[in-house]
Amino acid sequence: MGEPLGFNEYSAGKAIVIELKGRFDASVALPVKNRMRSLLDDTPFIIADLGQISFIDSSGLGALLASLRHASRRGGDLRLANMTEKIQQVFALIRLDHVFKIYPDVKSAVQSLKE
Amino acid sequence: MQLPNREFELSVRFEPNIKNLIMGAKLVAEFRTKSGVDTRMGDQIELAVGEALANAIKHSRSHGDNAIGLIMNVTEDMLTVKVEDNGIGFSPEKIPPPDFEKLPSNGYGLFIIKEVMDSVSYSSNNSVNTLTMKKRLR
Numbered sequence: 001m002g003e004p005l006g007f008n009e010y011s012a013g014k015a016i017v018i019e020l021k022g023r024f025d026a027s028v029a030l031p032v033k034n035r036m037r038s039l040l041d042d043t044p045f046i047i048a049d050l051g052q053i054s055f056i057d058s059s060g061l062g063a064l065l066a067s068l069r070h071a072s073r074r075g076g077d078l079r080l081a082n083m084t085e086k087i088q089q090v091f092a093l094i095r096l097d098h099v100f101k102i103y104p105d106v107k108s109a110v111q112s113l114k115e
Numbered sequence: 116m117q118l119p120n121r122e123f124e125l126s127v128r129f130e131p132n133i134k135n136l137i138m139g140a141k142l143v144a145e146f147r148t149k150s151g152v153d154t155r156m157g158d159q160i161e162l163a164v165g166e167a168l169a170n171a172i173k174h175s176r177s178h179g180d181n182a183i184g185l186i187m188n189v190t191e192d193m194l195t196v197k198v199e200d201n202g203i204g205f206s207p208e209k210i211p212p213p214d215f216e217k218l219p220s221n222g223y224g225l226f227i228i229k230e231v232m233d234s235v236s237y238s239s240n241n242s243v244n245t246l247t248m249k250k251r252l253r
Contacts, residue, residue, distance in 0.1 A: 004137070023140065026169040027133045055140070057165045058223035066220040086158050093230055094223050095215050 003054070005032070013110045015045040015079075021052040024060035032060070036067035036078070044076025047109045051082030056090050068100060077101065081109040123149055126186040131175030131200065139168040139185050146187050150194070152252055159231035160194065160250060166224040167198040167246050174202035189252065196232075196248045204244045207237045 003022040010017050016039050024032065039046055048064065050056075068078040081103045083091070091097045103109035127142050129135040143164050147157040168185060175182050184199035210225050229235055232248040239245075 023137070025136050025165060026173075027136050055161065055165070057162065057169060058221070058227055059169060061223065062220035065218060069220075086154075089155075089158065090162060090227075093227055094213065096218075099218060 004028070007032070007035070009039070012047070012106065014043070014113045015047045015110060016043050017047045017049055017106055017110075019049040019052070022054055024050075024053050024056045024063075026057060026059035029059035029063040033063035033066050036063070037070055040067070040071055040074060040076065044071060044074050045113055046071060046076075046078045047103075047106060048078060048080050049082050049106050050080055050087055051084065053084070053087055056087050058094070061090065061094065061096060064100070065096070079103060079109045079112065081106045121192070122190050124186065124188045125149075126184065128181035128184045130180060131172045131177055131183050133169070133172050135172070135183070136165065136168055139164055142185055142187060146189075146194075150189055150252060156250070156252065160196070163228045163231050163248055163250075164196060164198070166227050167196070167248065170224050171198050171200035171202065171244075171246070174205070175200045176202050192251060192253045194250045194252055196250075198246045198248075200244050201242050202244060204239045205237075207235065 005020060005022040005024055005028040007021065008019045018036065018039065036046060064078065071078045079101045082105055083102060088097065103112060125142050125145055127138055129138045143161045164185065168183065171183050182201045186197040188195045207225060213223050213226050228248060232250050234249045236247045
C-alpha cells in the first residue's frame with residue numbers, strides 16, 4: 001500500500017536531487033509542486049529520484065509537469081531518475097515518458113548535466 | 116500461500132478530505148491480497164480507484180460526513196468498483212480527452228480510468244453520484 005510521501009534533498013553537481021519516498025498522490029501533489037518551485041529559485045536544475053515512490057497518480061504527474069514547465073521557463077530542467085516499472089507504466093499511459101528526460105539512476109542524470 | 120477468493124465485497128466510507136485517499140488505498144491493498152490478482156492488474160486497479168476517489172473528494176459538496184463511498188465487489192472473476200459522492204455530478208461523455216500536444220498539468224483522471232478498466236459508467240440518483248468501473252480479473 002505504501003507510506004505517506006516524504007522527501008530528502010541534496011546537491012549533486014549542478015543540480016539539487018529531490019528523493020521522493022512513498023505515495024505521490026493528490027493529497028501531496030501541491031506541497032511537492034510548491035517545494036520544487038522554491039528549489040528552482042536557487043537552482044535551474046532538479047533531479048527527481050523516484051526510486052522509492054510506491055504509487056503515483058495524475059495529480060503527482062501534474063505536479064512534475066508543472067515543475068518541468070517552471071524549470072524550462074528559467075532555462076533549466078527537471079530530470080527524472082530511478083523509476084520503477086510500476087511508475088513507468090503510469091507515465092506511459094499519458095505519454096509523459098517522451099516529455100521528460102528519464103535516466104536509469106541519479107548518477108547518470110547528474111552526469112547528463114555535465115555534458 | 117493463500118488461495119484467492121472468488122466472491123467477496125469490501126467497502127469503506129469516509130469524509131471528503133483529500134487526506135482520506137489513504138483509506139481507499141488500504142481497501143485496494145486488502146482487495147489485492149484477497150483476490151490474488153497479478154501485480155500489473157493490481158497496479159491498474161489501484162490507479163483507477165485512486166483517480167476516481169480523488170475526483171469524488173474534490174467535487175463533493177459535503178464536509179464532515181461520510182459522503183464518499185468505495186465498494187469493491189468480486190463475483191465470478193469480475194471486479195465491480197463503485198465510487199459514490201454527493202457532488203454536483205458530471206457527464207463523462209462531455210469530458211474531452213486530454214490534449215497531448217499542450218499537455219496540461221491536470222485533467223487526466225477519467226482518461227486513465229478508461230484506459231485501465233474494461234468499462235466505466237456514471238449515474239446520479241437522489242443526489243448520490245456513482246461512478247461504476249468494471250474489470251475482468253482473469
